[in-house]
Amino acid sequence: MLVAVIASCALLATENSGQRLDPLRAVLSFFIDPIKYLVDFPSLLLDQTSEALSSYTELKEENKSLREQQLVHQTRLLKFAALEKENIRLRALLENSFKLGEQVLIAELLSVKTAPYEHIVLVNKGTRFGVHQQQPVLDGNGVVGQVFRALPLSSEIMLITDPNHAIPVQVNRNGLLTIAVGSGQINRLVLPFLPNNADIHPGDLLITSGMGGTFPPGYPVAVVDEFTSQPNKPFANITATPKAHLDRNRELMIVWSHSTPVPLTSKPSTNDNEIKASADK
Amino acid sequence: MKSRPLPINEYFGFGRIILTIVLAMALRIAYWPGFLSTINPDWVLLVLIYWSLALPERVGIFHAWTFGLLTDVLTGRMFGQYALAYSLVIFICLKLHKRLRQFPLIQQGLFIFFCLLLSQLLLFLIKNLQHPAQLKATFWLPVFSGTLCWPIVYTVLRFVRLSRRVK
Numbered sequence: 012m013l014v015a016v017i018a019s020c021a022l023l024a025t026e027n028s029g030q031r032l033d034p035l036r037a038v039l040s041f042f043i044d045p046i047k048y049l050v051d052f053p054s055l056l057l058d059q060t061s062e063a064l065s066s067y068t069e070l071k072e073e074n075k076s077l078r079e080q081q082l083v084h085q086t087r088l089l090k091f092a093a094l095e096k097e098n099i100r101l102r103a104l105l106e107n108s109f110k111l112g113e114q115v116l117i118a119e120l121l122s123v124k125t126a127p128y129e130h131i132v133l134v135n136k137g138t139r140f141g142v143h144q145q146q147p148v149l150d151g152n153g154v155v156g157q158v159f160r161a162l163p164l165s166s167e168i169m170l171i172t173d174p175n176h177a178i179p180v181q182v183n184r185n186g187l188l189t190i191a192v193g194s195g196q197i198n199r200l201v202l203p204f205l206p207n208n209a210d211i212h213p214g215d216l217l218i219t220s221g222m223g224g225t226f227p228p229g230y231p232v233a234v235v236d237e238f239t240s241q242p243n244k245p246f247a248n249i250t251a252t253p254k255a256h257l258d259r260n261r262e263l264m265i266v267w268s269h270s271t272p273v274p275l276t277s278k279p280s281t282n283d284n285e286i287k288a289s290a291d292k
Numbered sequence: 293m294k295s296r297p298l299p300i301n302e303y304f305g306f307g308r309i310i311l312t313i314v315l316a317m318a319l320r321i322a323y324w325p326g327f328l329s330t331i332n333p334d335w336v337l338l339v340l341i342y343w344s345l346a347l348p349e350r351v352g353i354f355h356a357w358t359f360g361l362l363t364d365v366l367t368g369r370m371f372g373q374y375a376l377a378y379s380l381v382i383f384i385c386l387k388l389h390k391r392l393r394q395f396p397l398i399q400q401g402l403f404i405f406f407c408l409l410l411s412q413l414l415l416f417l418i419k420n421l422q423h424p425a426q427l428k429a430t431f432w433l434p435v436f437s438g439t440l441c442w443p444i445v446y447t448v449l450r451f452v453r454l455s456r457r458v459k
């Protein structure tokens with residue numbers, strides 16, 4: 012008994028002091044991860060059967076709408092490429108560096124819940140795919156969260172709505188910088204650090220500011236939905252709704268952002284080549 | 293007791309025990325809709341308590357500690373917190389198992405309630421040491437739901453034990 016208590020206390024102490032136990036966790040997770048997949052299996056089966064049973068006309072319609080959507084996105088992307096070039100040129104004029112090209116990996120959510128009071132989800136890609144801690148995770152609509160812990164076969168992702176999570180954001184309209192903190196509710200973020208006279212309205216889009224280095228700048232995070240000034244307190248009461256469908260999406264994207272920004276345009280020819288290279292990637 | 297080699301069917305029985313614990317682990321992380329997820333009880337601990345009461349010579353503190361460690365990995369907690377809680381609770385169960393077997397179900401339920409409370413209290417303390425967190429009152433609900441689930445666990449595992457002769 013005493014041995015068990017001492018051993019667990021020792022483990023707790025080591026874990027508290029650093030990340031030295033990560034290899035052990037990785038080894039043990041080899042035994043544990045099959046359970047996660049086992050739990051996920053029924054919902055996976057349900058998904059697949061419902062897909063298999065959906066009728067031909069339905070699929071045809073879905074296909075059509077997806078095709079249309081793709082066309083719209085394609086044309087937007089055409090414009091986007093030109094805009095990106097222009098942006099880089101303008102930033103070069105301002106002697107500013109610009110981050111280019113992000114690589115993504117699509118991961119699927121496991122329908123598993125580890126702790127009810129935390130917003131942590133599991134996905135089926137881990138360190139075997141090169142996932143590492145603190146990587147940003149997105150879905151089609153916006154930022155979902157960041158990789159909290161990467162295990163060999165799965166990884167834990169902390170959502171932006173977790174009470175322990177904060178994400179640096181800026182207001183898209185005027186570039187006002189602040190921090191959005193999770194509220195513990197799946198559809199709510201809180202902006203606790205803005206004064207009562209801050210220039211922010213309901214309906215403003217919040218995007219990642221790139222401060223802190225974890226999240227690449229420019230991705231939509233949330234839309235402000237309520238602004239209440241509190242005259243007797245230093246900070247206003249502001250809440251926002253996340254753009255990402257945190258409780259609905261099954262596919263998530265784990266992002267690798269290039270850590271080294273593209274250098275300034277001292278020699279235009281080489282920079283053009285570089286841009287092409289990263290665009291090809 | 294350990295000197296004599298175990299017959300084949302006793303090894304087989306141990307497989308059953310592990311299987312029930314693995315199933316409990318699966319239940320522990322299963323995705324329950326809405327409110328059910330906040331009251332999802334600690335199935336692993338319930339199953340461990342049952343086996344330690346029914347077969348104290350087979351399931352001991354070592355097993356509790358090991359499965360606690362695995363639960364730590366499973367739920368992504370700090371290493372050792374479930375290991376500590378489980379081994380303490382199982383230690384008490386082993387000490388009292390002779391008396392507890394004589395108790396009627398309600399009295400047993402009361403004991404289980406305090407076991408679960410002890411485990412949750414330890415987890416709470418460790419979590420508070422880590423960072424004084426904002427845990428809601430719902431953190432304590434699994435203790436009550438776990439007590440209510442005890443008769444189910446008891447009957448199911450009793451059925452498993454008697455039908456398969458896990459000795």
